[in-house]
Amino acid sequence: MLLMQKFSRNGGNSLGLMVLLFLLVLLSSACQPTQPAQQAQPALLCTPSWYLQVDKIISSGDGQGHGPDVGSDEWMSVVEFKLGIRGKQGIPARGSEKWCAYIDEILSQ
Secondary structure: OHHHHHHHHOOOOHHHHHHHHHHHHHHHHHOOOOOOHHHOOOOOOOOHHHHHHHHHHHOOOOOOOOOOOOOOHHHHHHHHHHHOOOOOOOOOOOOOHHHHHHHHHHHHO
């Protein structure tokens, strides 16, 4: 505000004032905090991006690049094993929307 008052007292024109306002708006938006990566929009269930998010949490591989293909039935079996739920009653069929929602709920706890 002080810059605008000084600018207008010195006989600045409206174009200069608009440029100054534009720069102030630009600077204020650049200073807004951004959301951390963890708070990004969650992936839709049963999509390749959701499978990758789950794999980051579960880590189905052996750390040397070996492991089941992410999203495959074998991978889903590993996910169930690592969560301690493989073979339990009431688990929805692997690959179904209900299975993905079930896994997502467990990981959200």
